[in-house]
Amino acid sequence: MFDVTVKLPHDTVTVKAAAGENLLQVLRTAGVQLDAPCNGNGTCGKCRVKLEKGRVKRLRPGRQDTAGGGELLLACSCSVTEPLVVTVPGETLLACGSICLERDSSIFAGRYDSVKKAFEALHGRENHLQTAVLQLDEPTLDDNLSDVDRLTRSFRLAAGCDRVIINVEQARKLPHLLRENGFKVAVVYSRLPDGTSRLLDVKAPREHPGYGIAVDVGTTSVAACLVDLENGRVLGEAACTNAQSRYGADVINRIIFATKGDGLHLLQTAVVRESINPLIRELCLHSGLRGDDIVLFSVAANTVMTHLLLGVWPDFLRKEPYIPALTATENIAVTAADLGLCINKNALILLAPSVASYVGGDITAGVTAAFLRETEKNSMLIDLGTNGEIVLGNSEFAMTCACSAGPAFEGGEISCGMRAVAGAIESVAIDGTYTARFKVIGGQKPAGICGSGLIDLIAELKRTGLIDARGRFRKEINTANVVYDAYGVGRYIVAAKERYDIPADIYLTEIDIDNFIRAKAAVYSAACVLLSSLGLDFDDLAEIKVAGGIGNHINLDNAVRIGLFPALNPDKFTFIGNSSLTGSYLSLVNKKATAFMQQAAQQMTYLELSVYPGYMDEFVSASFIPHTDSRRFPSAASDRS
C-alpha cells in the first residue's frame, strides 16, 4: 500500500492505495468527487489532476508508458505504482455543476403562493408543525419537578394532548434554555396520527416555527426551495445537476451501478453530499439561515431516485415482477442522520409516496400540484423528465405510465445541451439564410441550448427543410451553417464562436437530433397508449398540463410540429413548470397535501408500457418528425419536404 496525498483547494487528504489501483478510484475512495461524466472511460477528458510528486503507469497508450512529476493527466487513465502527491484543481471538483440560485423572488414567489392558495381553497389547511410559546412556573423547593416534566406539564395543558415525546437532544438544551429565558420557551412540535405530540425543537421564545426545504430529486436535475414555515413564503429557489449523473444518465444505468460493489453507497452519498446539501447550504446562506433552522424537509422523486436517496437496494425494480422495496412512505421512519442531510437533526422528513417501480413520488406530487383530481373532465399531466411520466385522470380515476425519455429534455446527452438556466438558448428561429436567431435566458452570451430551445431548433430545421423526417441533414441544401465530420455526421452551427465571442461553437448534431426524437417519441407514444387503453383519444381531453424543467417558454406550435404534443386547441395546454417540486412544496406547507398525495398514490392505476401490446409500434411510428401518420399533425404539412 502507498500513501497518495491529495491536495484540494482548501484541504489536503491522504489515502492508502494498492499497487495497480486506478487513480480515479483511489480519489473517489478518499471522498474526492471528480467530474467524470463518462465514469472513467477516458472519453470526457474532465478528471484532470496534476501530478506533483511520484510516477504513475498510463493505462492507455501515450507517448510514454509512465508519467512523472508536474504533468497534468486524466485520473481515470493511470494507475498507482508508488507514493504520490496530486493536486486536484477546483474545476475538476465541480462535480454537481454550478448551483443556479434564483435570487429574484418576484420570479417564483407568486407561482408558489397561487398554488398554495388554490390547494387550500379546495382542501383546507393544516400545518405539519405547530409552535407553542410556554411560560413555565419557576421551580422551587416545593415544586421541584424536573425541567422535562415541567415543560411537558405546561405543554400538555397548552396543546391539549396526553402523551408527549421529547428527544434527548432537546432535553440536553433545556436546562440552560429555560434559565436563560426566565422559563419561557417556544416549542415546535408535530402531532402524530395517534394524538401523541413529538417535540422537534425547543428554543428561545419566539413564535416563528422555523424553515423548511422542499426538494425534487430528478434523475438529471435536483431542485429545491427554501420556505418560511410561518407563512409558506418561498425565500429562494435553486437547482443543480444530480451528482449521480456521472454514474449513469438514466435510472436503468443507475440501478446497474448501484448493484456493483460499493455503488449503492456512492450513489446515496453523491446525491446528498454533492447535490442536496450544497443546495440547502446555498439557500440557507442566501437567507442568512443555518442548517439547524431547517425543521421540515420534503422530497419528491421517482421510485428509483427515492430508493437511492434512502440507500435501499433498487435492483428488483427492474426485474419482473418489478417490485419496489417501498412505495407508501408514511410508515417509514427516517431521520436527517439516516440520509446525511445537513439540516436540524430532529427535522421531520416527508417522502412523496410512489405508485409503482417507474412511477414515483414525483408524479404523485405532480398530480397534486396539477390539480388533476379536482375536475370531472379528463385531463392529462405530461412530465417531461428523464423518466417521462404521464397521468390521465379526473375526479373519478387516475391512470399513469412512465417511459424512458432520457435526459434530452433537460439538455442531457445533447452535445451543447444545458438546463434552462442563465446562458441557455431558450427559443430559436432560423431565417432565410439558414442562420439561427435566438433568445438567451438572462440576456447574456449563449452557453448552450435548453429543452425549449431544442424544440424550436428541431422544428425550425424541419420547417426550413435542413433536416428530413428522420432527422438527417439534407446534403443538397448548401449552407455554411451545416458541416460534416470525418464520419459524415452532420451538425448545424447555432452560434458560431467568432460571431458571439464564445469559447466554442454551439451546435446540434444528427446524433443529438436522434436522442431528442427518441425522447419525444417515447412521451407521445406513451400518451397515445395510455389513452387508447381506456378507449379514449386526445380529443377526449379537456386539458393537458405540461411539467418539467424544459424551460418556461415552450413554443407550443413548434412542440406540435415536431410531434411531441398532439395537435389540439392551444387553449387546452398549460405549462406548470416543475410540478414535482411544486407538489413537494405543497406537502411541506400543508399536511392535507401530504395526506392527499398518499391517497392519490393509492388510487392510481399503473400501466406497464413494456408489456402493453402495441406500444412498440406506436413508438416506432412516433420516431419521425412529426410522425408516420402525418395527418395527426396538420400544422407540419407546410414544412419543406
Add this chain to the structure above:
Amino acid sequence: MFDVTVKLPHDTVTVKAAAGENLLQVLRTAGVQLDAPCNGNGTCGKCRVKLEKGRVKRLRPGRQDTAGGGELLLACSCSVTEPLVVTVPGETLLACGSICLERDSSIFAGRYDSVKKAFEALHGRENHLQTAVLQLDEPTLDDNLSDVDRLTRSFRLAAGCDRVIINVEQARKLPHLLRENGFKVAVVYSRLPDGTSRLLDVKAPREHPGYGIAVDVGTTSVAACLVDLENGRVLGEAACTNAQSRYGADVINRIIFATKGDGLHLLQTAVVRESINPLIRELCLHSGLRGDDIVLFSVAANTVMTHLLLGVWPDFLRKEPYIPALTATENIAVTAADLGLCINKNALILLAPSVASYVGGDITAGVTAAFLRETEKNSMLIDLGTNGEIVLGNSEFAMTCACSAGPAFEGGEISCGMRAVAGAIESVAIDGTYTARFKVIGGQKPAGICGSGLIDLIAELKRTGLIDARGRFRKEINTANVVYDAYGVGRYIVAAKERYDIPADIYLTEIDIDNFIRAKAAVYSAACVLLSSLGLDFDDLAEIKVAGGIGNHINLDNAVRIGLFPALNPDKFTFIGNSSLTGSYLSLVNKKATAFMQQAAQQMTYLELSVYPGYMDEFVSASFIPHTDSRRFPSAASDRS
C-alpha cells in the same frame, strides 16, 4: 502548533498541540484516555508516558527544567514546547480497570430467576419485544405491492394492529432478506402505548427474539448482565470501574468537572466507551453474540449518572432548588446512537426513572427488586453505594433520602481498597497476636480489601483495642503490625508482602478508617432521620434489605458493632446484592416491571437531608465507633476500651 505523535499499543495517532499545552490534556484531546485518578495533580503517578523524540518543559521542580528523549515521565507534569513522539504503555491506558466477567452461571442465574419469578407471581408478565414469523405471498405482476407494504400487510393481520412504523435500516435489509428466505421472515417489534407497532428488527425466520443488556451505572462501578430475551435467562454478568472515576470520585466532583470546558462530553464518552461498551463486548464475546444481537437495553443509575450518561447538563442538580433536567424517562426518546452504545441501532432503550436530584433510577430499580411495596409492614432498603440511598416504606407509602457516603464501601478512597472481586479480602479476624486472618474471594493471593472485609477489619481493630472510638491507633499497644509514617499516621498491616509473596503490603491507615467512618455514619444517620421524620424508630421495622456491591458475605454482627446497622434481630436483615442491577434486569425482561418503576417513582416522597434539622447532629454522633450513644449498640460493649 506542533505535531505530537502518540504511539499506542495497536495504533498511532497524531494531534496538534500549542506551545505550553499540558501533555496530559493534549493526549486526552487526541482521544487517548490515561489512567489519572488524581486528574492531573501530579500525585497519583499513574499517567506515565515515554518520550521518544523531542523535549518537554517540566511543570514541577525536578532535576532539570526540561526532559529529553527516552525518558519516562508523568504526562500531567510537563508541557509541550516542540514536536514530540511519545509512547503510551498499555498499563497507562487501562483506565477503566479490568473487567470482571462472571463465567459460572450457577453463581448468578438462580438469583435473577427467583426475583423474576417472584415479580411475575405478584404483578404478571409482559414482554417489551414480540416476535412474529411471517410467510408473505410472493409478489406477481398482479400483486405488485412493495416489499415494505407486503410486510406490513402481513404483519397487521398477524399482530392485529393498525399502524406500523418501520425504520429505514429495516427497509434497507428487506429486499434481499425476503428473497433469500422465500419471503418468510421474523419481525421483532414493540407495541407503543398508543397501539402503534414499531419494527425493531427484521431477520431470517427464527423465533428467537434476540438479547438484552441490563446495566447499573454506579458512581464508582458499572455492572451489567446479558439476557436471553426468549426466556429471561442471564447468560453472563460483568462489572468494572466507572471510567468517569478519574474525573472525580463522587457525584459532586463529577458535576463540577462536567461544567468545565468539554467536561460533560468527556464524562459522557468515558462511561460509554470505556465502561459500558467494553462490558457489552466482553459479555457478547463470552456468549458468541454480536452487538447487533442486542435489541433491548435497560439502565438504572442515580440521577447524576443518568444525566451524564445522556449528556445532559447536571449543574442545576446541586444548586437550590435542586432541579434535575429529567426524572420520569418514559417520554424521552433516546437511541443507541444518541448515547454511542455498541448495540443494535434500533434497540429499545429503557431508563429507570429518578425521583429527585439525588435519588435516582438506581433506587426505583432497587425498590422494585427489593419488593418493598408489596408488604403492609414497614421495611427499609439501604443501598450502600457511593451515593448511599435509603427507602422506608410499605404498600401504603415510600419515603426516600440520599447521603454522600463516598466510595469507601466499594473500596474507593481506601489505600488498599478494591471491589468485591477475585483477590479481595472479604472477611477478616484478628487473633491474640494482633495478626489478621482472612478469607480471599476466589481463594487466591490477597490483592486488596473489599467493603465486607473493611467492616470486619474495623470491627476487629476496635474489638482488640488496636483503635479507639475515633478510629485512632492506640500507641500503647505494642505490635509490629501497626506502623507509623513520618507524619505519625498509623497503619495496620493486614497482609505483609513477605509472608504472602505479594508485590506490596496490604494495609489500612487512619485516613482510610476516617473515610470509612464517614461513610457508615452518613448511612446510619440518614436512616435514623428518615425514620424519625415519620415518628418511627428502628424497632418499627419488620425488615431491612441491604443492597450494594459491598460483598456477598457481610458479617452482620460486625456491621452492627461498628454502628453501620442498628442492633436488631439478625433475622430482620437480608442482603440482596446489587438491587439496582437486579431492578434493571427486571425492567428488561418484564414490561410490567418498567411500568411498576415509573409508578414507584411517582409515589415516592423525597426527604432532602441537607435542609432537614437534626441531620448534622445525628451524623456527628454516628461518626464514632460505634456511636456516641453506645446504648444503641450493646454488642459493642465488650470491645476493649
